[in-house]
Amino acid sequence: MSDLLVAAESATRITAFLLVLIVMAIWEVAAPRRRVEIPRLIRWSNNLALVIIDAVLVRIAFPVLAVGLALIASERGWGLLNVWATPDWLALLVGLLVLDLAVYLQHVIFHAVPVLWRLHRVHHADLEFDVTTGLRFHPVEILLSMALKLAVVAALGPPAIAVLIFEVLLNASSMFNHSNIRLPDRVDAVLRLFIVTPDMHRVHHSVHPSETNSNFGFNIPWWDRLLGTYLAQPKDGHQAMTIGINRFRTLRDLRIDQLLIQPLKGAAHGYSINRARNSPDKEDQSGP
Numbered sequence: 001m002s003d004l005l006v007a008a009e010s011a012t013r014i015t016a017f018l019l020v021l022i023v024m025a026i027w028e029v030a031a032p033r034r035r036v037e038i039p040r041l042i043r044w045s046n047n048l049a050l051v052i053i054d055a056v057l058v059r060i061a062f063p064v065l066a067v068g069l070a071l072i073a074s075e076r077g078w079g080l081l082n083v084w085a086t087p088d089w090l091a092l093l094v095g096l097l098v099l100d101l102a103v104y105l106q107h108v109i110f111h112a113v114p115v116l117w118r119l120h121r122v123h124h125a126d127l128e129f130d131v132t133t134g135l136r137f138h139p140v141e142i143l144l145s146m147a148l149k150l151a152v153v154a155a156l157g158p159p160a161i162a163v164l165i166f167e168v169l170l171n172a173s174s175m176f177n178h179s180n181i182r183l184p185d186r187v188d189a190v191l192r193l194f195i196v197t198p199d200m201h202r203v204h205h206s207v208h209p210s211e212t213n214s215n216f217g218f219n220i221p222w223w224d225r226l227l228g229t230y231l232a233q234p235k236d237g238h239q240a241m242t243i244g245i246n247r248f249r250t251l252r253d254l255r256i257d258q259l260l261i262q263p264l265k266g267a268a269h270g271y272s273i274n275r276a277r278n279s280p281d282k283e284d285q286s287g288p
Contacts, residue, residue: 009067009164013171020172024131024179033182033198034239038128038251046256047132053260054142061143062150066167069153070160079157088159095158097220099166102152104223106145107216118263119144124212125248125262129198129205134178138263173219177201196221203234207242211235 058065064072073079081091110120119141126133137145153163177196192200196217204215214231217224224230234241247266252258 009065012164013168016168017171017175020175021131024175024181028130028180031182032180033202034129034180036128036130036180038254040130042251043126043128043130043254044132046254046259047126047136049256050137050139050259051135053256054137054139057139058142058146062146064150065146066149066153066163067160069150070158070163073154073157074160077157078154080155081159082157091159092162092165095156095162096166096169098156099149099152099158099163100170100217100219101223102148103170103218104216104220104227106148107218108229110141111213111216114268116141116144118268121245121248121268122259122262124205124245125253126205127244127249127254128180129178129202129243130180131175131178133205134174134176136259138259140263169219177218178205192221194221195219199233199238202238202241202243203231205243206234206236207244207246208235212245 074082077083081094086094110116119138122138122141123133123136126136173196177198178201179198181198183191183197183199188197188199191197196215196219200215200221201217203211206212211231211234214229215224216229221230236242248258248262253262
């Protein structure tokens with residue numbers, strides 16, 4: 001069973017990734033929420049190039065990934081859920097919830113710590129908001145995220161199937177909630193009680209730092225509501241709001257070489273979580 005799960009992991013993740021990417025891309029063309037100002041070829045080619053670099057570096061850096069570590073933890077009795085006699089259904093549920101909470105907290109930390117914000121702002125500096133934005137992360141952030149995820153898996157000991165389900169859902173939900181798709185207001189209002197919708201997460205990509213530091217959830221919307229980071233709508237409206245941050249707003253900044261070196265450029269303070277030096281709605285704009 002373990003060997004079968006490991007063998008199926010890559011195929012399952014790649015199949016789900018391609019299926020969701022294609023579906024959301026078609027949906028964006030058929031029913032866009034916002035007008036597209038920048039040709040997709042320019043952004044998509046560079047954003048997807050970053051995805052490939054991320055995937056290669058993760059495989060090189062980590063001899064075992066989250067699902068494999070969960071199997072090892074189960075065999076060796078590592079983690080709380082393996083120490084305590086936990087029913088399978090409860091271990092599955094707890095594993096999914098704790099992993100999702102860990103991603104939420106990690107997201108908050110990457111906004112709060114300046115050196116981590118340097119990495120994460122590569123994601124926020126995209127000038128449009130669409131399915132590929134949900135895949136655009138600096139390689140160092142991806143490596144740190146994987147390391148943190150492995151630490152949570154080792155400490156918690158969730159079932160390997162829970163980790164696989166979480167990995168697939170996290171990737172799929174990131175593409176879904178970053179998509180430039182139009183949902184009826186009533187549908188969005190119901191859906192955001194259970195999952196993070198594009199309109200909910202788009203607020204997080206507003207140029208206004210007070211909005212950027214809200215709606216941190218990827219899968220489950222409840223953490224934002226429970227922990228006080230939920231914001232229903234952007235103050236400028238979804239059509240008029242400016243996506244991105246105040247810096248890195250040229251077409252040149254969208255190139256893969258610029259994305260890779262962006263963390264080394266300029267200052268990293270000014271957002272509302274870490275706003276000692278700036279007002280909450282003014283990100284630092286000093287220096288290239």
